[in-house]
Amino acid sequence: MSQTTIGVIGGGQLARMMYAPATKLGIELHLLAEGPDVGAARIFKHVTVGDYTDQATVRAFAADCQIITFDHEHVPTWILRDLVHDGKLVRPGPGALQHAQDKLLMRRRLTDSLDAPAPKWRACADADELAAFGAEIGFPIIAKASRGGYDGHGVWKLDSPSDTGIPFAEALAESAGEKVEIIGEEFIDFVRELSVIVVRSPSGQAVAYPVSETIQREGVCRETITPAPGLSEDQATQITKLGLDIADELQVTGVLAVELMQRADGSVVVNELAMRPHNTGHWTIDGAHTSQFENHLRAVLDLPLGDPRMRDRWCVMVNVLGGTNEDLPSELLHCFARDPRLRVEFYGKQIRPGRKVGHVNCYGDDLDQVRARAKHAAHYLMGDIRKG
Numbered sequence: 001m002s003q004t005t006i007g008v009i010g011g012g013q014l015a016r017m018m019y020a021p022a023t024k025l026g027i028e029l030h031l032l033a034e035g036p037d038v039g040a041a042r043i044f045k046h047v048t049v050g051d052y053t054d055q056a057t058v059r060a061f062a063a064d065c066q067i068i069t070f071d072h073e074h075v076p077t078w079i080l081r082d083l084v085h086d087g088k089l090v091r092p093g094p095g096a097l098q099h100a101q102d103k104l105l106m107r108r109r110l111t112d113s114l115d116a117p118a119p120k121w122r123a124c125a126d127a128d129e130l131a132a133f134g135a136e137i138g139f140p141i142i143a144k145a146s147r148g149g150y151d152g153h154g155v156w157k158l159d160s161p162s163d164t165g166i167p168f169a170e171a172l173a174e175s176a177g178e179k180v181e182i183i184g185e186e187f188i189d190f191v192r193e194l195s196v197i198v199v200r201s202p203s204g205q206a207v208a209y210p211v212s213e214t215i216q217r218e219g220v221c222r223e224t225i226t227p228a229p230g231l232s233e234d235q236a237t238q239i240t241k242l243g244l245d246i247a248d249e250l251q252v253t254g255v256l257a258v259e260l261m262q263r264a265d266g267s268v269v270v271n272e273l274a275m276r277p278h279n280t281g282h283w284t285i286d287g288a289h290t291s292q293f294e295n296h297l298r299a300v301l302d303l304p305l306g307d308p309r310m311r312d313r314w315c316v317m318v319n320v321l322g323g324t325n326e327d328l329p330s331e332l333l334h335c336f337a338r339d340p341r342l343r344v345e346f347y348g349k350q351i352r353p354g355r356k357v358g359h360v361n362c363y364g365d366d367l368d369q370v371r372a373r374a375k376h377a378a379h380y381l382m383g384d385i386r387k388g
């Protein structure tokens, strides 16, 4: 049995998917979960249920762990700084993680230190400043809450100066009265969204997975295609280098996902960063030699990182969203009978319409076939395809 215990804060599917590689490596994972029934709490052996915004709770949880890592970015930075002060290894550390927590900080840092490609942006204190920004660059514009956004919440498309009060009012309402900074951003008329996943260890080794095309609907990731079709070698190299440069600049430990938007002329801009295994990296479980979850753990443990290359030419992931099927495993007979190479993962979450409850992965030589297989399986599992 390993002497090292890693504490994972947050009990969603990302923590849950760390469990299998941790088991294989003989590493003990402890969980700080939001509730007893969340996806990861159903499978971890050591579970503490508690509030990750409460310092005493986090400290007590961390007492038995040598290393702390995350399923989400929402633990307050000051609590993490105190943990570091207590001598805990927090990976990624608060100095890096705050760039995934705060979009304004991220924009400032990537612009100032790396001159990374970004939409035109400005921190705006009120509706008038946002309107002035829009007048300067032209409407529509995007407004974003610097903190607390997820699945498209906290992102607004504004068509005219009369809309510029909306983000301030809504952000204030969502944050229970706490002041949230608003960023004005140029509206990027992108042709598609991309993602690059890189993993960096404390000693500085880093690996990058092939760039993925990601398809979002209503703010939720629905599908990824890897490698992103039609991406030139130069573009792929440029995006990969950007991901590695950001990981190095911010001294990230573990997975860094860089979400990008690509314009019709092929150019890309950074949308946002995540520092934990990412939905756009779930294809790696079946489609790469080493999954993002294993590489995240290896990085957190400062072990040499595993090969990020693909096992096959194409890999498509499609998310399974909650639909009319209550009992997902009962639908596997059809899916597996039809496609022996289909890979399925369920997150152990309660089915609610539109909620991510699992994903499927398919890989192979022919992209059209791989996509069709993955979509059929996901739609069948969601109950979108009538039986009979």
Ligand SMILES: Nc1ncnc2c1ncn2[C@@H]1O[C@H](COP(=O)(O)OP(=O)(O)OP(=O)(O)O)[C@@H](O)[C@H]1O
Pocket (backbone or CB within 6 Å): 119, 142, 144, 149, 150, 151, 152, 153, 154, 155, 185, 186, 187, 188, 189, 190, 193, 216, 219, 259, 271, 272
């Ligand atoms: N400047 C922009 N121009 C056009 N579209 C944008 C812009 N910024 C964001 N978007 C769109 O809004 C989506 C959500 O934005 P973003 O990723 O910043 O929000 P989020 O709620 O934090 O998302 P996530 O669920 O990934 O955490 C993006 O995936 C993209 O489709």
Ligand SMILES: [Mg+2]
Pocket (backbone or CB within 6 Å): 259, 271, 272
């Ligand atoms: Mg996003």
